[in-house]
Amino acid sequence: MNVSMAQNDDSNSHSGKADLGRDASTGLARIIEHSLNEIYVIDAETLRFISANRGARVNTRYQASELEELSPIDLKPHVSQAVWDRLTRPLRDGRRKRTQFNTSHRRKDGSLYDVSVQLEYMAEEAPAVFVAFIEDLTTRHRVEAEQRQSEALLETVIDTAPDAIITVDADGLIMSFSAAAEKMLQYRAGEVIGKNVKILMPPPYRDEHDGYMEHYLRTGEKRIIGIGRRVTAMRKDGTEFPMELAVGEVNQAGTHLFTGFIRDISNRVRIEERASVLQRDLNHAARLTAMGEMASALAHEVNQPLAAISNYAQVVKKLLSKAETPDPRQLEFNTKIADQAQRAGDIIRRLRQFVRRAETDRNRQDLNDVVREAAQLALIGATSKGISVSFHLEDGLPKVLLDRIQIQQVVVNLIRNAMDSLQEINQREIEIETHALDSPRKISVRSDVSSGHEVQVSVHDTGPGIDEDVLGRLFEPFVTTKETGMGIGLSVSKSIIEAHGGSLWAENHPDGGAAFHFTVPVGADQERQ
Amino acid sequence: MSDERLIYVLDDDAAVRDSVCALLNVSGFKTEDFDSAAAFREGFQRGAAACALLDVRLPDANGLDISRDLRRDAPELPVIIMTGHADIPMAVEAMREGACDFLEKPFDDVRLASSLERAFSRSAPTDSSVDPDLREKFERLTPRETDVMQELIIGNQNKIIAFNLGLSPRTIEIHRGRVMKKLEATSLSHLVRMAIKAGFDGTAQPEHDQ
Numbered sequence: 001m002n003v004s005m006a007q008n009d010d011s012n013s014h015s016g017k018a019d020l021g022r023d024a025s026t027g028l029a030r031i032i033e034h035s036l037n038e039i040y041v042i043d044a045e046t047l048r049f050i051s052a053n054r055g056a057r058v059n060t061r062y063q064a065s066e067l068e069e070l071s072p073i074d075l076k077p078h079v080s081q082a083v084w085d086r087l088t089r090p091l092r093d094g095r096r097k098r099t100q101f102n103t104s105h106r107r108k109d110g111s112l113y114d115v116s117v118q119l120e121y122m123a124e125e126a127p128a129v130f131v132a133f134i135e136d137l138t139t140r141h142r143v144e145a146e147q148r149q150s151e152a153l154l155e156t157v158i159d160t161a162p163d164a165i166i167t168v169d170a171d172g173l174i175m176s177f178s179a180a181a182e183k184m185l186q187y188r189a190g191e192v193i194g195k196n197v198k199i200l201m202p203p204p205y206r207d208e209h210d211g212y213m214e215h216y217l218r219t220g221e222k223r224i225i226g227i228g229r230r231v232t233a234m235r236k237d238g239t240e241f242p243m244e245l246a247v248g249e250v251n252q253a254g255t256h257l258f259t260g261f262i263r264d265i266s267n268r269v270r271i272e273e274r275a276s277v278l279q280r281d282l283n284h285a286a287r288l289t290a291m292g293e294m295a296s297a298l299a300h301e302v303n304q305p306l307a308a309i310s311n312y313a314q315v316v317k318k319l320l321s322k323a324e325t326p327d328p329r330q331l332e333f334n335t336k337i338a339d340q341a342q343r344a345g346d347i348i349r350r351l352r353q354f355v356r357r358a359e360t361d362r363n364r365q366d367l368n369d370v371v372r373e374a375a376q377l378a379l380i381g382a383t384s385k386g387i388s389v390s391f392h393l394e395d396g397l398p399k400v401l402l403d404r405i406q407i408q409q410v411v412v413n414l415i416r417n418a419m420d421s422l423q424e425i426n427q428r429e430i431e432i433e434t435h436a437l438d439s440p441r442k443i444s445v446r447s448d449v450s451s452g453h454e455v456q457v458s459v460h461d462t463g464p465g466i467d468e469d470v471l472g473r474l475f476e477p478f479v480t481t482k483e484t485g486m487g488i489g490l491s492v493s494k495s496i497i498e499a500h501g502g503s504l505w506a507e508n509h510p511d512g513g514a515a516f517h518f519t520v521p522v523g524a525d526q527e528r529q
Numbered sequence: 530m531s532d533e534r535l536i537y538v539l540d541d542d543a544a545v546r547d548s549v550c551a552l553l554n555v556s557g558f559k560t561e562d563f564d565s566a567a568a569f570r571e572g573f574q575r576g577a578a579a580c581a582l583l584d585v586r587l588p589d590a591n592g593l594d595i596s597r598d599l600r601r602d603a604p605e606l607p608v609i610i611m612t613g614h615a616d617i618p619m620a621v622e623a624m625r626e627g628a629c630d631f632l633e634k635p636f637d638d639v640r641l642a643s644s645l646e647r648a649f650s651r652s653a654p655t656d657s658s659v660d661p662d663l664r665e666k667f668e669r670l671t672p673r674e675t676d677v678m679q680e681l682i683i684g685n686q687n688k689i690i691a692f693n694l695g696l697s698p699r700t701i702e703i704h705r706g707r708v709m710k711k712l713e714a715t716s717l718s719h720l721v722r723m724a725i726k727a728g729f730d731g732t733a734q735p736e737h738d739q
Contacts, residue, residue, distance in 0.1 A: 308544035
């Protein structure tokens with residue numbers, strides 16, 4: 001409301017009657033009365049409170065009648081009369097109309113709180129008065145402290161984030177460069193801030209980046225913002241590395257800011273490459289093994305007619321030799337038939353040996369490592385199928401003499417079979433186990449009894465188990481042909497294991513599920529130690 | 530040269546069965562053939578035949594089982610095992626179970642004849658005692674030769690022996706030659722027979738070449 005109303009109030013107090021707590025009926029007076037800030041009118045001479053609003057009473061927790069007896073100095077423990085005089089002198093001298101200072105107020109219960117005091121001096125009034133407008137700083141301080149804290153937190157988050165964080169403005173210039181970014185890209189923040197972000201990219205991306213930004217700003221079409229992409233970055237020394245980039249956008253009052261989160265995925269890429277190399281090797285080996293198996297089966301089959309040919313040729317030979325007048329040419333060619341049959345037999349013998357052994361490459365390996373690597377490949381897709389896998393790999397296993405790729409083929413085969421068996425099952429668990437066996441194998445004639453140590457690998461599943469009548473035929477060739485594209489069958493697995501001198505067998509768990517086990521002898525060298 | 534001795538022939542492959550019978554017939558023997566273990570068991574008559582030629586792999590059994598059964602039910606009947614190359618370990622096993630010899634397919638009539646010869650002249654039942662003279666022969670082998678010999682009699686091929694003993698296949702070949710020469714063995718089956726007679730029972734698991 002208008003000043004005259006206020007003055008009216010003042011003139012009332014002028015009569016000496018205290019105004020404290022009087023019901024203020026005028027608009028402005030009402031507003032002043034109900035303000036949350038403390039508003040006081042103070043007799044400049046006596047320093048007694050003439051008026052104190054509700055805010056003052058609430059904050060100080062004094063009642064109106066109590067405040068009547070008090071002065072500002074009473075409320076301010078750090079302001080003595082001398083200090084007050086000094087603070088108010090510029091006002092009283094007329095040099096200044098207003099002054100402001102921070103101090104503390106003491107409430108009725110003795111507790112303190114920080115305040116900001118604005119003081120005005122009105123000399124024209126009678127009596128002259130100070131008008132004090134006081135703000136409780138506690139909230140403000142708290143808010144400021146919270147803000148500082150949250151800024152500090154943000155800084156910490158940015159600095160400790162493993163991802164590099166870079167902010168860039170609408171022109172592509174780098175505005176901030178986190179500590180992780182410094183480490184990843186080998187620039188100090190000072191070296192890059194203000195420069196175009198494209199210096200962090202190898203050509204040709206470097207030349208295209210300006211175009212991308214311009215396109216986005218013009219069309220709003222998001223190609224990477226909110227999408228994420230795999231790109232290549234270039235360090236200060238010129239080396240490149242693969243990274244995953246996520247870009248966010250901040251649009252505040254017309255300014256575009258872009259935040260880039262960069263993750264160095266060199267490790268991941270390396271692992272992926274290794275996995276794909278391994279997969280390629282396994283597929284190759286599987287094909288060779290399959291070829292070997294086929295050659296074996298073929299050889300076995302062909303041997304039968306060869307034996308028959310050979311026998312018949314010899315029958316003819318005998319008949320010819322008994323004849324009255326044996327035709328020498330018949331004899332000669334018949335002999336050739338028999339010879340060629342023998343020759344064919346020899347070729348098959350050699351072929352079988354060659355195909356079986358040529359690809360064997362044995363060295364001493366850490367079995368757990370071999371199993372883990374194969375499992376990694378075999379279990380691709382297991383999580384999305386809801387299969388939980390546990391590993392119990394015994395520590396300290398001796399190194400085993402084996403063909404790594406071949407044994408891995410077997411492991412992949414067993415694990416994939418286990419996964420297949422869990423398709424329609426509720427409880428989907430696979431357990432993979434390795435442990436050492438000490439099974440003494442006595443070779444009785446040797447002067448020293450040697451014990452053959454073996455290691456055993458087991459794959460358990462919680463599937464439906466194996467039908468009893470299938471159990472016996474499980475490892476026969478062509479019995480279970482499931483071309484999963486990642487492997488070999490059980491009969492080939494059995495061949496591989498037996499070629500290593502081990503055994504492969506299956507059994508059903510008493511409480512459901514199947515287990516496949518194979519053993520591999522640690523290796524001949526042991527005997528000679 | 531014709532004698533009316535009957536030989537049982539057991540093989541699931543028709544051509545092999547027929548050709549073996551033909552060979553035996555033209556050499557003067559009578560034959561009776563069977564295509565499965567079941568058929569054999571049905572038609573078998575103790576005392577009827579002078580020898581049995583069994584394939585080591587049959588659809589419903591393996592020659593090993595039949596060998597065992599024969600040893601139990603008709604120990605006087607000599608048994609010769611026919612094998613494809615892959616089945617040497619099993620054949621060797623059969624010999625330990627009492628089979629008198631094994632022949633690798635394809636075989637020639639000379640080998641067949643000598644095998645039969647041996648079968649007929651064998652003193653039945655199989656003598657399980659150890660021949661000390663033979664044993665002494667084996668003891669003339671060097672330690673390395675003994676190693677190789679033991680690998681051979683469980684049916685391992687040269688390359689496998691090479692792996693197991695940590696030597697090159699070439700070295701194995703040389704040792705093998707010396708072993709055969711020293712023991713005057715004319716064939717692998719001969720070596721196996723001698724080794725069994727000399728008391729080497731070689732119960733170690735061979736590498737299966739399946």
